Amino acid sequence: MKFKKVIARFDADNIDLAEEVICHIFFSFNLKGVICEVPIPEPDEGFGTRTLKIPDQNSIIGYLPDTDDSDIMISKIRARLAGLSDMAVQVDVLSETVDEKDWAHAWKAYFNVTRITDKIIVKPEWKDYTPGPGEVIIRIDPGMAFGTGTHPTTCMCLALLEEHVRPGKTLLDVGCGSGILMIGAAKLGAGAMTGIDVDPVAVDITRQNLEKNGIALDRVTLGAVTLDKTPEIQYDLICTNIIAQVIVSIMPDIAARLAPDGTAILSGIIEERLPDIYAALDMQHLECVKKITREEWVALVVCRKK
Numbered sequence: 448m449k450f451k452k453v454i455a456r457f458d459a460d461n462i463d464l465a466e467e468v469i470c471h472i473f474f475s476f477n478l479k480g481v482i483c484e485v486p487i488p489e490p491d492e493g494f495g496t497r498t499l500k501i502p503d504q505n506s507i508i509g510y511l512p513d514t515d516d517s518d519i520m521i522s523k524i525r526a527r528l529a530g531l532s533d534m535a536v537q538v539d540v541l542s543e544t545v546d547e548k549d550w551a552h553a554w555k556a557y558f559n560v561t562r563i564t565d566k567i568i569v570k571p572e573w574k575d576y577t578p579g580p581g582e583v584i585i586r587i588d589p590g591m592a593f594g595t596g597t598h599p600t601t602c603m604c605l606a607l608l609e610e611h612v613r614p615g616k617t618l619l620d621v622g623c624g625s626g627i628l629m630i631g632a633a634k635l636g637a638g639a640m641t642g643i644d645v646d647p648v649a650v651d652i653t654r655q656n657l658e659k660n661g662i663a664l665d666r667v668t669l670g671a672v673t674l675d676k677t678p679e680i681q682y683d684l685i686c687t688n689i690i691a692q693v694i695v696s697i698m699p700d701i702a703a704r705l706a707p708d709g710t711a712i713l714s715g716i717i718e719e720r721l722p723d724i725y726a727a728l729d730m731q732h733l734e735c736v737k738k739i740t741r742e743e744w745v746a747l748v749v750c751r752k753k
């Protein structure tokens with residue numbers, strides 16, 4: 448199958464905010480395999496060969512199936528992105544036709560064995576790593592789904608899961624992507640788990656990655672649905688790593704599924720969006736009890752107000 452590769456090259460005063468807004472527009476047009484390329488080197492954690500290439504400009508890249516309508520769709524994307532000039536974001540949109548096989552694996556060069564915490568290591572399926580004593584190894588092949596563990600928002604979720612998962616605790620992962628957070632939680636001792644994602648490809652990839660990590664699927668429920676379409680079961684832990692705008696919109700559904708003494712881990716938030724998140728928490732009688740940051744990203748630990 449052929450795809451249209453859509454590249455939004457951009458410049459802005461606030462690169463993180465521009466990245467978030469452009470990604471959101473890409474997702475709203477249902478572009479798949481969205482990746483962000485900004486000229487910031489990932490730290491070399493000392494594992495294996497460093498293969499990360501540093502791009503020379505900021506780009507968001509996504510893919511559309513190549514159909515009769517795809518050029519019209521790209522014109523609409525271009526028009527939406529042109530509207531960002533009001534926010535001092537300059538975007539130049541390019542597109543090219545590619546084969547699925549050309550891009551489905553292209554990102555793999557960017558993905559190395561990554562230490563997330565003293566305990567948690569994320570390992571690409573195709574790289575070797577000999578675990579040290581007590582280390583939790585998450586084996587991942589994200590395919591076309593988000594979640595290699597190299598993104599600050601995923602790292603923070605995993606670190607917070609390590610603090611909050613206790614044996615047998617139930618977990619809901621909203622926007623499971625590659626399944627990386629569910630695998631981490633399961634290996635840290637979580638009990639029954641539910642993972643949902645609006646992208647059915649992500650749900651398939653999550654299932655495959657859970658199996659590759661030897662996690663029994665009989666304690667896992669997966670669905671390509673939005674949270675409001677799931678039963679109001681209460682969970683000990685809820686994690687979600689999605690942009691702030693989505694988290695705000697699903698906050699009532701998160702609150703309805705959080706056990707009375709439960710903990711929610713919210714990530715994917717940039718500093719500028721925190722006031723919106725705090726307002727949404729307040730409306731649901733939830734409060735932030737811990738905030739951590741990496742680069743411009745924030746992750747919150749949230750509980751019910753006492």
Ligand SMILES: C[S@@+](CC[C@H](N)C(=O)[O-])C[C@H]1O[C@@H](n2cnc3c(N)ncnc32)[C@H](O)[C@@H]1O
Nearest residue numbers: 593594601621622623624644645646649673688
């Ligand atoms: C940033 S990725 C996070 C993936 C993984 N959980 C991680 O932490 O690396 C966000 C995921 O949320 C999904 N998503 C976006 N909006 C959603 C929504 N309203 N409900 C459920 N999933 C959503 C996307 O398809 C994507 O797979």
